[in-house]
Amino acid sequence: MNLALFDDPLFRTQLLPFTYTRPVGAIRAGVLTIAEKWQRWLGQEPAWISEDYLQGKFPSPPVGEALLAVNGSLCPDENLVDTISRLAAGQRLVHQGVLLAAKISAYQHRGELDKGQAVEYPGPVTL
Structure with missing residues (x-):
């Protein structure tokens, strides 16, 4: 399964x-970018879902x-990574209306x- 980080329009602006x-x-x-943190947790370099010109x-x-x-x-932590890894295809993880992750x-x-x-997602998140 490929990994991609997407830009939430609210946080981007x-x-x-x-x-x-x-x-x-x-x-x-x-010291690290958010992408580097995810790469360390999941062991793969992410692709990007962002603005076309980037x-x-x-x-x-x-x-x-x-x-x-x-x-x-979204900054990763152990509970969050575990919850995301258990998502089935077609599910998305949200926290207080903010999309955290989706499996497609x-x-x-x-x-x-x-x-x-x-x-x-019931736990705390760092956005």
Whole structure:
């Protein structure tokens, strides 16, 4: 399953002007970027679901393949990673109305992230 970090439009606009030149997940949160933190937890480099003009430097995920899409502003922790890994294809993890992650069996476009069965995450999150 491929990994991709997506930009939540609300967080992206709140982080301007930084997000003019990079996706939210490529911003440093301490020593590492959020993407590097996810890469350490999941063992794979993420693709990006962001603005079209950023795709040259931050490539999008392959179309038609299974995808785990994670909110690019979300910092991973053990409970969160465990919960996300247990999601079934077609489910999405939300916390207080914010999409945290989604598993898609055959990714086609960003609109798929908002579809599927919502599972509420009860724990605290760092966005």
